[in-house]
Amino acid sequence: MLFGLSWDTDHGELAFAISILPILLRGLLVTLEASIAGFAVALVLGLIFAILKSARSRWISWPAIAIAEFCRDTPLLVQLFFLYYVLADIGIILPAFLTGALALGVQYSAYMAEVYRAGIEAVPKGQREAAHALDLTNARTFTHVILPQAVPRVVPALGNYLVSIMKDVPVLSVVTVLEMLNVAKIIGDQTFDYIVPLSMVGGLYLLLTLVASTIVRLIDVSLPKTGLPLR
């Protein structure tokens, strides 16, 4: 019994598989929510890292580079445990789901920062010079000239990281988040049948990543190649 739904172990493998599908799909929903929450954190943190790393002052850029490298080179699992236990120790009690989303975001922010940097650098230098000649402020140049041209270039790479995040969500099961793999593991623990639930999770994951990468490709195709239209 999970999420108020029970399974059927008396009528063969197929009946069992059908009975646990709705339960696994509830887990899948949690997986999607965690992916999107983690992705949102990574998008914001990544942009902050990208801006700090390209700062003119070394006192800002070097620590930012070191911290981003540290986030990228340490395991998600350990970062997750760190946040889960250490935040609690210093009195910040977050629900497991939010801690998980935060850990995913921290881990992927370092990758995202590189994507943003590549996108921004790919905007021709003449664009910046033209904006300068037209007397636009730095902030306005960034938001109205650079970003609209950089975003379409980085969408596919960002989308691929969203797919990667989805595949990392099962790690969150260690802090009791009831995502799809955790649900399958609990079903296995209680019915002693691991093959069916774990194989179904594998199949659902294949489907999920296939659909997600197709959507990313469609978005990529439909974006204007020369920059986003403003208004």
Added chain:
Amino acid sequence: MSWVDYLKPLSQGAWVTVQLAVFSTLLGGVLSFAAGIGKISSNWAIRSVAIVYIEVFRGTSLLVQLFWLYFALPIAGAAIGLDLRLPPVEAGVAALGLNIGAYGAEVVRGAIQAVRPAQHEAAAALNFTRRQALWRVILPQAIPEMMPSFGNLAVQNLKDTALASLISLGDLSFRAEQIRNYTQDSTTVYTIILFMYFGMALVLTALMRLLERTVTRWQRAGS
């Protein structure tokens, strides 16, 4: 217990992590070339096996693969009368190697296909067999292109070894969790192992750079 006392059990765990990383990276390396070359083979049977392997292991989560090999495979084996119970170390190395191998295969395929077509034509004109062309003309040019991606994948794999602690393999993360259960001193333990993993990643990156210098030696010798 002060933090110095943690270092002995943690370094034992770190040694397990190093072994796990080395063996799974080697397995992954072999699989990368097998599946990467297999995917562009002219034999459709080899091609389909390679494609299915790559898609399945890239399309699902590593933790799902690890749990499947550790929890489900023994039951599947029992059903067909085979003993497929894997000890945690074997299951860990197999899952990590299979996973990173699938990512590596795409790198190998990409690098081979990036070699200029004229090189293939020249090899054919010089009467090389397909095998000779691959080993003596194509791969020596493709391997240097693979190295930066391989470096990233090796670090990725090192980080992924932490997941093996979830199938009760006594690696660095597992030891840390044990110490935390015993002392409740989570901040110290996890700070130490974050830096230990970071140190290992830096060493690994340096080693991959060294390997890159070795395989690109002929490029400098030629010019």
